[in-house]
Amino acid sequence: MYLPSFRLDRKLAVITGASKGIGRAVALSFAESGADLVLIARNKDPLQGVQKEAEELGSNVVTICEDVKNYSSIIRQLDDTIEDRDVDIWVNNAGINIRSQAIEVTSEEMDQIIDINMKSSFFLAQAAAKRMKKQGGGKIINMSSVGGHVALRTGVVYAMTKSAIIQMTKNLAMEWGGDNILVNAIGPWYFPTALTEELLKDEQYVSDILARTPLKRIGKLEELAGAAVFLASDASNYVTGQTLFVDGGMTIYGF
Template identity: 65%
Template sequence: MESYLPSFDLKGKVAAITGATKGIGRAISIAYAEAGAELILVSRTESDLESLKEELEARGTKVFTVAGDVQKYEEIIGKIEEQYKDKTIDVWVNNAGMNIRSEAEKVTEEEWNQIVQTNMKSAFFFSQYAAKKMKSSGYGKIINMSSVGGHVALRTGVVYAMTKAALIQMTKTLALEWGKHGIRVNAIGPWYFPTALTEKLLQDEDYVNDILAQTPLKRIGELKELAGTAVFLATEASDYMTGQTLFVDGGMTIYGF
């Protein structure tokens, strides 16, 4: 009998993840390892990379690590290419991101450059590199980590919001351009999850109550719930999806703020 249950398996696939050692990136890295992928992990902190690598290799996962700031994406790409020159990369997750919560009139040029280069510029040039690798095999998945802040107006900081909105539009445009090569480009738009960026905010009871008032499910998300979406977008289960942003937000965006 014909089966209609698609594979959520990543065995034999190579997946690269930026911002791989903390919060969302760590959850995705572990989930991809559990799904059978070979991993390329990128993070600024070498000690965190080594710790995660040791943990994943103990499970039988093959792991290659690159320590570096994604603002220096050329250096990171160079190190990856040395290792994977004659190999394809099947999945690329642009997860690395940052925020500086300045009021609009107080944003400095240095803050602007840091946020734009980390959240948006690196994501584009990593995607460009990944697409070149994927074209050779006629198949690939690029996943951009956007935010509900790229879709609705929030108190997130204007430059952060701009970069996350740009990722949504970049996702659509790259999907249109690269679809003919079998490359799917999709994005994820999280609401609040426990990460280094949200840790202090989630310790403020009034702030949390404000968040929950805007969330139909009335709770903060769990990282495994976001990692599941990333696995779906990386596997053949999502092969007929491209150019889409999946909001993993407890229903927050249904309000249409």
């Protein structure tokens, strides 16, 4: 009675940016927890690789090879693929960062980051909510960042979009709570992904990171995926509008 379920048995989860890094880790953790998956990413080969891994864990998986900027196409393909099946969980994970100094940011860079990180997340969340309203509820998880909460050295436009994700999460949770649609966000610090690979090769940069991280280490992807499983599961049924920072304590300090 007092032990909530963290299982996702036969729930359907849609995950963007699912071919690598955080998206792959979330997909495989969901598969281990019993979910069926719709995996969305731009690159076909790595996407199919994650599909195979998830299927080996017992998940039923379909893929949509598409850039999230083309969210209208994703929505059409999803409707054709799963038809009237309920979407229980939607994870807006796809994102990019261009680490320009503020004085050097171009209009083209800004448009690219906003389109992928913010605009696509909103319209895909909107599409998820339309389905969830009809089916009686669901869960939406948006990927933010510690950069949406504290100042970082570079990547001001990235930080702007991730701050917007936090506020969007709050507003959507308020608007859709009456329809039993729970909307939360995750705010990662540094994890080994394609976006951080080069930075984590710089010993001085890593030393600076760890100096502001109480746990004194870089996060493991499975630790981040665990937060996503919690927010997707019945264990979080009274949690909405929140951003869960998975950061080793970094946001205590700032960076």
